[in-house]
Amino acid sequence: MSTASPASPASGPVNAPQPAFPTEDSGASRRRLPGDLAVWFFILAELLAFAVFFLSYAFARARDVALFNASQLTLDLNAGAINTLLLVTSSWFVVRAIQAVKRDDKAGGVRWLAAAMLGGFGFLVVKVFEYAAKFDAGITLSTNTFYMFYISLTFFHFMHVILGLVILGVLLANTWRGAYGRDAYHVLESGGAYWHMVDLLWIILFPLVYVMR
Amino acid sequence: MQYKSQAVATPYFIAAIGLFAGQILFGIVLGLQYVLGDFLFPAIPFNIARMVHTNLLIVWLLFGFMGAAYYMIPEESETELFSPKLAIALFWIFLVAGALTIVGYLAVPYATLAQLTGNDLLATMGREFLEQPLPTKLGIVVVALAFLFNITMTVLKGRKTSISIVMLLGLWGLAVFFLFSFYNPANIVLDKFFWWWVVHLWVEGVWELILGAMLSFVLIKVTGVDREVIEKWLYVIVTMTLISGIIGTGHHFYWIGAPEYWQWWGSIFSALEPIPFFALTVFAFNMVNRRRREHPNKAAVLWALGTGVMSFLGAGVWGFLHTLAPVNYYTHGTQITAAHGHMAFYGAYVMVVLTMISYAMPILRGRAANSNKAQVLEMWSFWLMTVAMVFITLFLTAAGILQVWLQRVSESPLPFMVAQDQISLFYWLREGSGVVFLIGLLCYIASFFVRGEEKTA
Amino acid sequence: MSGAFSKSMARNIFFGGTAFFFFLFLALTFDTIQQYPKRDMRQNITPQVAAGKHIWETRNCVGCHTLMGEGAYFAPELANVVARLGSKEAVKAFIQSRPVEGIPGRRSMPQFNLTEEELDAIAAFLEHVNTINDANWPPNVQG
Numbered sequence: 051m052s053t054a055s056p057a058s059p060a061s062g063p064v065n066a067p068q069p070a071f072p073t074e075d076s077g078a079s080r081r082r083l084p085g086d087l088a089v090w091f092f093i094l095a096e097l098l099a100f101a102v103f104f105l106s107y108a109f110a111r112a113r114d115v116a117l118f119n120a121s122q123l124t125l126d127l128n129a130g131a132i133n134t135l136l137l138v139t140s141s142w143f144v145v146r147a148i149q150a151v152k153r154d155d156k157a158g159g160v161r162w163l164a165a166a167m168l169g170g171f172g173f174l175v176v177k178v179f180e181y182a183a184k185f186d187a188g189i190t191l192s193t194n195t196f197y198m199f200y201i202s203l204t205f206f207h208f209m210h211v212i213l214g215l216v217i218l219g220v221l222l223a224n225t226w227r228g229a230y231g232r233d234a235y236h237v238l239e240s241g242g243a244y245w246h247m248v249d250l251l252w253i254i255l256f257p258l259v260y261v262m263r
Numbered sequence: 264m265q266y267k268s269q270a271v272a273t274p275y276f277i278a279a280i281g282l283f284a285g286q287i288l289f290g291i292v293l294g295l296q297y298v299l300g301d302f303l304f305p306a307i308p309f310n311i312a313r314m315v316h317t318n319l320l321i322v323w324l325l326f327g328f329m330g331a332a333y334y335m336i337p338e339e340s341e342t343e344l345f346s347p348k349l350a351i352a353l354f355w356i357f358l359v360a361g362a363l364t365i366v367g368y369l370a371v372p373y374a375t376l377a378q379l380t381g382n383d384l385l386a387t388m389g390r391e392f393l394e395q396p397l398p399t400k401l402g403i404v405v406v407a408l409a410f411l412f413n414i415t416m417t418v419l420k421g422r423k424t425s426i427s428i429v430m431l432l433g434l435w436g437l438a439v440f441f442l443f444s445f446y447n448p449a450n451i452v453l454d455k456f457f458w459w460w461v462v463h464l465w466v467e468g469v470w471e472l473i474l475g476a477m478l479s480f481v482l483i484k485v486t487g488v489d490r491e492v493i494e495k496w497l498y499v500i501v502t503m504t505l506i507s508g509i510i511g512t513g514h515h516f517y518w519i520g521a522p523e524y525w526q527w528w529g530s531i532f533s534a535l536e537p538i539p540f541f542a543l544t545v546f547a548f549n550m551v552n553r554r555r556r557e558h559p560n561k562a563a564v565l566w567a568l569g570t571g572v573m574s575f576l577g578a579g580v581w582g583f584l585h586t587l588a589p590v591n592y593y594t595h596g597t598q599i600t601a602a603h604g605h606m607a608f609y610g611a612y613v614m615v616v617l618t619m620i621s622y623a624m625p626i627l628r629g630r631a632a633n634s635n636k637a638q639v640l641e642m643w644s645f646w647l648m649t650v651a652m653v654f655i656t657l658f659l660t661a662a663g664i665l666q667v668w669l670q671r672v673s674e675s676p677l678p679f680m681v682a683q684d685q686i687s688l689f690y691w692l693r694e695g696s697g698v699v700f701l702i703g704l705l706c707y708i709a710s711f712f713v714r715g716e717e718k719t720a
Numbered sequence: 721m722s723g724a725f726s727k728s729m730a731r732n733i734f735f736g737g738t739a740f741f742f743f744l745f746l747a748l749t750f751d752t753i754q755q756y757p758k759r760d761m762r763q764n765i766t767p768q769v770a771a772g773k774h775i776w777e778t779r780n781c782v783g784c785h786t787l788m789g790e791g792a793y794f795a796p797e798l799a800n801v802v803a804r805l806g807s808k809e810a811v812k813a814f815i816q817s818r819p820v821e822g823i824p825g826r827r828s829m830p831q832f833n834l835t836e837e838e839l840d841a842i843a844a845f846l847e848h849v850n851t852i853n854d855a856n857w858p859p860n861v862q863g
Contacts (some may be wrong), residue, residue: 085724091499092733094536095506104529110527191524192755198524208742213740236724298793305820308830309794310783313790375834378779389777393792419845425731447777449770452760452852455790456752491727498730502737509741509749519788522755527747534734593859594798596789676862679796680827 064163085240093247096210100251104199104258106200114195119263121196124187129180130260132251133173137211140169141249144218144242151230151238159230159238166245171214177208200259207251214248217241264626266337267662268344273627275330280708282361284321287701294694298687307369312367314394319455320608321392322361327616328437329357332430334479334623339430340421344634345413353406353413360402364395386447388687393444400444406606407438426483426493429501430476436469439619454519459515466612467508467536467578468591474615475501475543478570480621482547485633486554496546503539514586514664518595526588533586537579547571560625560632562641566618569649573610574592579655581606593671598663598686606656609648617707624711634715641710654696662689759853760778771838779832786863788854794827797863802850804861808843815839 083090111118143166150158189197221241224230230238264270266402287403289312295302296309303312337344344350365530367376373389380396382388395403411434418427443460443587479497485489513529560565581603585594623631632638648699677685756762776782781798782791788799798858806810815832816839822828834842 056732088495088499088730090736092502095538097501099506099532100537101533102534106527106531191751192522192758198527199766202528204523205747209740209744209747217736231774236726237729240729247802296827299825301822301825304822304828305830308784309827310780310792313783313792313794314780373780374778376843382778386774386777389780389782391782394780394783425727428731449765449773450756450762451759451773451849452756452762453753453788454773455750455788481839494729495725495727498727498734502730502734505734505738506741509738509745512745513748518854519790520756520760520852520854521752521760523855525748525752592857595857596791596793598793601793670862671859676860678862682862683827 060174061145085243086236089240089243093243096208096247103203103253107203107258108201110195117194118196121194121200122260122263125200125260126180126183127260130177130256133176134256136169137171137249138254139150140166140173143169144245147225148235148238150240151225152170152232154232156231157227160222160227163225167215167218167222170218173211174208177204187239203255203259207248207255208246210251216246217244266343268347269334269337271344271347271350271354272330272334272623273455275326275333276624278354278358279323279330279616279620282326284704284708286316286319286323289319289706291694291701294690294697295423297690298694311368317392318368318394319365321646324616326357326438327619328434328630329410331477331616331619332410332434334627335430335477336414336417336427338572339424339480340418341428342417342421345416345420349409349413352613353409356402357406360399360406364399367396379654385445387445387546390447390454392462395460399615402440402527403416403441409423411435411438424490425497426476426479429472433469433472433476435467436708440464440469455519456516456521459512463512463515464509467511468505469475470612471504471508471539474502474574474611475504477615477619478543478547478567481563481567481618482550484622485558485560486550487568488550488553493550500539500542500546503542506533507535507539514591517588517591523669530587534583535577540575540579544571544575558632560622560638562633562645563618563622563637565642566614566621569645570610570614572619573606573614573649573652577603577606577608577610577656579670579719585688593667594663597666598659599667600663602656602659604662605659606652608653633710634713636715637710637713640706640713644707644710646705647706648700651696651700655693655700656694658689658693658704710711746851751790761848761851764848764851766844768841768844769848772841772843772848775834775838775842776845783796784829788852789857795829797858799849799852800858800861800863802843802847804863808847809844811843812839815842
């Protein structure tokens with residue numbers, strides 16, 4: 051899958067002269083997997099679940115394009131766009147947090163993580179307003195196939211944002227305690243990778259469900 | 264054996280095998296009733312025999328799990344069992360309660376049994392797999408709680424390994440989800456929905472934790488591979504199991520009155536369910552290939568590998584075969600389901616319990632492994648039972664495909680019984696395979712009595 | 721690719737992932753329960769229907785039959801039996817007429833000696849089940 055490295059390119063294009071990866075053992079120019087392999091198994095499993103979900107959406111849509119197009123018009127594009135912006139920015143904040151911690155800049159790490167969490171919370175708030183409008187209109191999982199997918203996919207993702215925020219919260223607390231630094235950013239990277247996945251999924255979900263016609 | 268108190272596992276394993284034999288005998292009766300409808304009628308009608316068959320399966324697997332826990336937990340915790348006396352007392356209580364229940368099924372009409380045992384106070388009986396009278400159900404809860412207390416206290420006072428944690432979580436989950444068997448509303452739709460909280464969340468949820476823990480324990484022992492390696496893979500596999508399996512419960516909600524979105528949720532997540540089983544197979548083979556020692560108990564290694572392969576085939580492949588809603592619309596409640604059920608239960612749970620027994624029994628009897636002669640016979644029993652089960656599954660699958668075609672798909676659908684008559688050939692073949700399975704089981708039991716030069720540790 | 725693979729991370733993911741999916745399952749369960757009044761025809765569950773379910777259970781009907789596809793596969797599906805046989809009366813007559821000693825060489829249903837009241841109850845229960853919205857299952861009247 052082309053999504054194998056949402057984390058690594060993010061840490062690549064830093065314009066600071068320092069190498070993107072610690073290259074103490076640069077003799078063997080092996081590529082290092084950021085974060086824990088266990089988290090990558092989990093990310094892969096999650097991506098697979100979403101992939102099957104997206105494919106099911108495409109399949110169901112192909113069988114009733116008219117219904118999907120008509121129902122899609124009722125979605126709030128602005129809310130979706132704002133949320134995209136919030137998550138992408140939040141993801142970038144996490145990158146900055148990891149870079150700060152790699153410089154042993156604890157305060158910077160805490161600040162950037164807090165900013166990232168703010169973005170995540172912002173996403174949740176916007177989403178709650180969006181849901182409230184839909185539920186007020188009497189829309190449920192059983193309204194029609196489009197809304198079934200709309201609510202299922204966005205709610206499944208919504209819960210991932212919550213889980214991601216819990217993870218960021220733990221990372222923030224640990225950074226605050228000084229648990230991470232130049233030689234110990236392994237867990238931070240693992241959590242960051244998860245947050246990038248949450249972001250990435252939204253970047254696929256938003257155009258697929260809200261925009262594409 | 265490293266700890267004296269591990270010996271309490273012995274009666275549990277013996278009872279498990281005894282009840283297993285009973286289960287298979289009733290299986291043979293059921294198979295015969297499929298083709299000779301009046302066999303043993305009206306003395307033992309099909310529903311009674313089936314109840315005995317399935318309840319014995321559950322009870323002997325529980326004996327197996329408990330025996331396994333009593334064997335594993337002291338060794339994992341590096342301490343004696345909290346209370347061996349309690350373990351022995353619980354064994355007798357559970358065995359007597361189980362035996363009385365089976366006698367009750369066979370001796371009096373089910374409606375009378377219900378009346379005698381207070382089903383009118385709290386109606387819980389007469390639902391598939393949960394047919395046990397109220398006192399038995401309460402007994403199961405009491406035994407389970409006392410057992411869990413014993414095991415948990417042992418873990419708490421000793422070393423806490425990942426295998427112990429996963430095993431404990433599985434056993435606690437087993438007890439907790441069993442509580443839903445006491446919920447039986449007059450609304451059949453609600454009844455069915457929460458019935459699956461017992462049945463599915465057992466076999467495709469918490470039991471798989473038990474399975475993973477048991478298999479990992481045996482693999483560490485017979486391969487000598489680093490515990491650290493095995494335990495982290497155990498975590499990865501059980502994570503996959505639960506993230507696919509919990510929402511995968513949805514594949515039971517398609518046609519029982521639940522909202523129709525379950526057709527999507529259930530299909531999507533149960534499509535992922537084969538992955539953890541595949542991982543389990545790869546895991547077992549990998550660990551055996553990376554073994555650091557040649558364990559004298561070759562039979563146990565064979566069972567362990569067999570568990571991986573057969574659980575993948577039975578639960579993974581045969582499950583996937585009919586799990587997608589559009590397919591399941593036609594296959595639901597046919598012999599296809601029976602085919603999957605047989606191979607999945609055998610491949611996952613029967614085999615993992617036999618793996619544990621195969622590994623632990625020789626040690627409990629004071630040797631590292633059985634004599635070569637005994638092991639050869641045990642391996643024969645492995646192949647006889649496993650191949651017989653493959654054929655049972657294939658014949659039931661063929662019967663199921665024909666049944667779906669004749670009864671549900673063709674231009675002029677046939678009534679149920681007419682369709683059944685058309686496929687009786689496959690039921691005969693299945694019965695033949697069942698007899699081979701029984702022969703395999705007899706070889707298995709005989710292997711315990713074969714002497715010869717035994718290997719000391 | 722080199723990289724760490726630690727047991728503590730695998731364990732945390734196991735607990736976190738399990739909790740996550742269990743919460744998701746609870747959320748879907750909550751929605752399901754909300755939707756049930758629209759599908760399960762609970763307004764028709766009279767005391768007689770409830771008594772019929774009790775007969776269904778205490779005679780262990782599910783040991784041979786399926787109901788909405790769940791049960792044993794030895795005897796016909798019963799969720800739509802009222803539709804298949806045409807009426808509640810036909811269902812009652814069938815249950816009532818089972819020979820005590822069975823039918824030689826064939827599968828047969830036991831004679832349960834139900835009273836008239838019990839027969840009415842089980843028939844009412846089966847009629848109720850036939851009205852539940854089960855997504856158009858079974859595919860045809862043969863079950």
